Amino acid sequence: MSEVLLEVNRLKKHFSAGNRFFGAQAVCKAVDDVSFTIERGKTLGLVGESGCGKSTLGRCVLRLYEPTSGEVKLEGVDISQLSGRQLKAMRRDMQIIFQDPYASLNPRMTIHEILREPLDTHKIGTEDEREAKIAEVMAIVGLRPQVLNRYPHEFSGGQRQRIGIARALVLEPKFIVADEPVSALDVSVQAQVLNLIAELQEKKGISFLFIAHDLGVVQHICDEVGVMYLGRIVEKAPAEVLYRHPKHPYTQALLSAIPIPDPTASKESMKLQGDVPSPLSPPSGCTFRTRCPQASSRCKEERPNSHNTGEQGTEHLVACHLYD
Template sequence: MSDILLEVKGLKKHFYAGKSLFKRARSVCKAVDNVSFKIHQGKTLGLVGESGCGKSTLGRCILRLIEPSAGEITISGQDITRMDARTLKAMRKEMQMIFQDPFASLSPRMTIHDILREPLDIHNIGTIAQREEKIAEVMHTVGLRPQALNRYPHEFSGGQRQRVGIARALVLEPKLIIADEPVSALDVSVQAQVLNLIAELQESRGISFLFIAHDLAVVQHTCDEVGVMYLGKIVERAPAEVLYRQPKHPYTQALLSAIPVPDPTHNTEHVPLIGDIPSPLNPPSGCAFHPRCQYATERCSREAPTLTQTQDEHWIACHLHPAS
């Protein structure tokens, strides 16, 4: 039996801008453009890239919080892209999300107890006593005291609210969790606590994670595999230790060289990242990264590279590294 929990094939999400007074055709924003990958049971894939590259849209498409334009999403061997609403509701127990902003994702009118009990009520899981027992269990798992159950989200710190968000995702015992920038709004010390908690959950419960972040330093010690995303496409994907040791795509090299190093005597070659990420409504021709790449050639401006396997489990979309 395959241990692949999540498989994404050719996933696309296109948004259409409204018609203007002088233009009849609608502009197309390819937020996610033909993305494919797999996550094995109990493993974590980190998805990194600058803001606006389509990471969060991809995560929401996988859970069908927004509908994909094309492609196939298979979870536990079931294609959820073709599920009707009733079947998908039952499937949602298997897949949950931790949102970037813990305060915005929690209802200010509900106590923590009600927030954690709501998923159990919706899916009619267990008796009343069993639901209360489950709530107490997840509170203990995320390091919050039972006395906090009668409080409201605004009474907590940012790190505590994110723990509540994690508890809400855990209460249904999912197999897959999409963590969308779960530590970006937190202090560095609190970030470490939340990252350690996620690592513990992966090890103790065998939960698979898609960990979305814009900072490669955040996912370095949390993820088994890392995918680098640029303008709706994955441009490099490899096991974490391989990608950090031998990054091949110029974009990945630039992101890694931008990670702050606490040792002032440490000499790391800086790879420049020129300009800003282009508008997805008007992407460059050929390789979307070529206007910012110091190694770009004439071929890069006219021909888009495909994501190909160069060696072992290392995939890259760059003309500098043809398939082996």
């Protein structure tokens, strides 16, 4: 049995909205009671429409945002209870690859300075060892050492994202949050970056939380896939199981929207009703009910719990009354 590296239990992140001087403040439940685990050397893909809380969840796991409640454990250590030097030391094991390769790198620092900064901050190795580590990660991401003295604006989007990956790798982390790392890149460059992440997982044994809004992207890189809707995971299963037998109506709709790379093939797309509700005033009961073609009166009254519908020991969690 594989070892669990990351464990997230009932994580919540609520934001206050509105002006507290002119009436009660509204509460945005960006992440609402989310639980999952990631095994060592495995990748969990997190997908859903924009605004569903994916990126907020990733930042809460790393404590870039302070969670409202819940716990996050890395190798059994509750990160939410750490502070000061303990948290700083733990950050060596947890890194992030940001979505925008144009905004995530300091334009006033050379690539060498960007990669050297984490090593200096954590006082890792001698001068020669730090330079050797920088050369190593540059080779891993396929960039020549001759470019180390250049600035971010001198690189293409794909090259910048490789630099962002190198920065995440330089501390040799055990866990990386990849926050839509290919959404701003051309399709051909996307494939290069995805292949690089897959190679890193195989060679280094790094665990990933891979955040994306495109189910087609995560299909070939993730071991498990979780589908988020308005702050909750509505379905989670091994990737091959979820793509072959999606059970939640929302997952079925997302998968039906993936284009087929064959102009002669026909495919029936499942159309959802209406727009995504505001997270400031989500629907009662099941938050997906206002767009679900199979909604019943029960969906309006009760919020569904996650049920394991997997067969032969496979975990396939679905939060839907259809599977009670």
